[in-house]
Amino acid sequence: MKELNDWLPITSNRTAKWWFSAFHNVTAMVGAGVLGLPYAMSQLGWGPGVTVMILSWIITLYTLWQMVEMHEMVPGKRFDRYHELGQHAFGEKLGLWVVVPQQLTVEIGVNIVYMVTGGKSLKKFHDTVCPSCQPIRTTYFILIFASVHLVLSHLPSFNSITVISVAAAVMSLSYSTIAWVASIHRGVLPDVQYTPRASTQAGRVFQFLSGLGDVAFAFAGHNVVLEIQATIPSTPENPSKKPMWKGVVVAYVVVALCYWPVSMIGYWIFGNKVEDNVLISLEKPAWLVAAANMFVVIHVIGSYQVFAQPVFDMVESFLVLQMNFKPSKMLRFITRTIYVLFTMIIGMTFPFFGGLLGFFGGFAFAPTSYYLPCIIWLAIYKPKRFGLSWFANWICIILGVLLTVLAPIGALRQIILQAKEYQFYS
Template identity: 25%
Template sequence: MTSKEAWKHREGEEEEEEEEVELRATAPPLHGTATKEGAQGRGTWKHAAFHVATTIATPAAYAPLPSALASLGWPLGVFSLVSGTLATWYSSLLIASLWGWNGEKQTTYRHLANSLFGPGGYWSITIFQQIASVGNNIAIQIAAGSSLKAIYKHYYPNGSLTLQEFIIFFGAFELVLSQLPDIHSLRWVNAICTFSTIGFAGTTIGVTIYNGKRTDRKAMNHKLVGSSSSKIFKSFNALGTIAFSFGDAMLPEIQSTVKDPAKCNMYKGISAAYGIIVLSYWSLAFSGYWAFGSTVQPYILSSLTIPRWTIVMANIFAVIQISGCFQIYCRPSYAYFEGRLLSENANHRTRVSVFVRRLGLTTSYMSLITLIAAAMPFFGDFVAICGAIGFTPLDFVFPSLAFLRSGRTLKNRKLRVAMQILNISISVWFSVVALLGCIGAIRFIILDIKTYKFFHDM
């Protein structure tokens, strides 16, 4: 029986077998992305929703959306935001549907790519996932440091602490959280982070509208500004920013923490998370662009001025949410390197040696991320390039290609053809978006490096 035939056969019997069959886990243990029980997860669809919402709907993801709309203008900006939402929701469901591909539970993006495309797919996805994870954590660490500094400046206007020091403080806190064993152990942390996402969105949207009503609406400019070349590169950069805002390079890893029926629970979790995403993303993007027009800052909180206490509250929500998101995205790196550091002489390891090795690994990772974030705190640029190079291939292109490769088909011929056309269109168009976003982001990073010195206190 071929792999495609095995897949179709398994699909027909899945409803009866899913609660009875247990397969051996392929993900790395502990700091890795699987649970301690392997691929047999313990989480519910609500836990999946917490994880998905935490990884996607971060303040660092949707705080730049008003600026992205300002770089694209109303028509193109709204179209890009809405199409990005629908495309990633659809793509996420495709990835969830491939959970049992080839008769095995695919517990990581890397293993799913390997089973479909072979070693080339494995290493390609590994590279994209590492770029997405590391780039995302650099961007959100800058955002967390900026929020901590804003809180500090509210209480100590003449304080001497710099952005770099707050980035280091946040990095030290994340190092402590990094000692938690796996994603499932973060479920209650991410539950708090999900509610913080709602709190951040509600507070920021309310304060944004409040500020917008107190500005001179007649003088507000919503037109694209700058030279022709500047407008073009800004629009490229904005496409990368929107791609970043929907980034989730962890879906199979999250699904491995969910109990059977894993597909059904993951479908529910994804859809619930996207309900939160639609409400928060669209509301903040539209209200932020309406309130500040072309002058809106890359990090929306920097555009807010009154009332001060609500801005402080929004920054507190942002820091709480980012702390959980950071942990989700560092897990693929931990899993990848742990699989090599801890696999040798497994029978002769002691608990102390395992702890020391893991502590060394997590400390090295956190030191690297903190150093880059402190040296080049260009939040908007990292958001755009991470979205273009890391998240677009993983969240837009790969799911469509993977589903086509799996050979799964619908019985209705018209629906089957329509789905194939849709998948091909998504993969081609977002490949173009990745290229354009990368061009725009690289240009702005070069300009910022020329303008600011390293370790500049933004």
């Protein structure tokens, strides 16, 4: 087992510092979802929108703290992967079935959405820089974006993508800042309206539900948090939770600096006319919009890798332990190449960015980020009934379950509406 751990991408290198945790967490959290927040606000409206944003920030910070605490709750043992924690809480078999399908849905879902985002941002960059050029299909830009990952995916471990992750974290701050500063510079639209986007009552309800999913998607770093913590060295005197938590707090401050201004100012300026990616609403100045889109591309390259590493870890350990393959470079090369091509083809086939965000956001992100850590916490620590910890966890669970049930309904309707006008591989 030790030999396998020394080979697998999550546990092969345990030399990370606290600031590695900060960068990886920012890269995992502040994804392309931030650009969809003004659109989510336009679906939710001012009051509910601000409330949902604040609640999400507090709840996910609390559940992230729980996961960091639980990483080494058994002396001498580390839960380096989300499913290992699940197995400790629910038993060997059930733990796998509870965690793995959800975690894989999130990580593969994010990677597919990032394929689409990367391709669309490249296209926007191309169209902005050269408005008179021959238009090129989005499909080809997704192909270009994927080709970068056909190279980067062969970096062996989580720590080997640190440089990419640092660049990605810096970019996320940059394009978030550009998004709200350029919006302010543009000024409030003359005929701005903050009424619901849809004209019918049913439409408003469905859009509200979809908006919830968009916000859930924006807070989805939990699926890689134990894997990030696994890269930090740990001793009984200096457990990894101290540097990890320091990094998480820094990351969450950056998240607030990115999310609040973009969502509030984007909605304030454009009202219900805002696009599902706020950068598309900003037409001028052209050079700034082009730069912001390039920043998005660089950031999404880093984010894709942060979410892909745990998938590689899972697939490679399954092939070695269950299928009796030898841990080799060839095995790694084939599995990772197939994975990148798979996410690329799905992304090319279904590039409904907005609807996908809400659907994945509610369906899989809400459980793993909002309430699965609370359920595990209750199962393991068994806090006193009706005590503060008990209440806090149950509130998170109830709100999270509502999100899981309601958000995909709204998003599914949005995907169906978008699919009506869609031509394959356009």
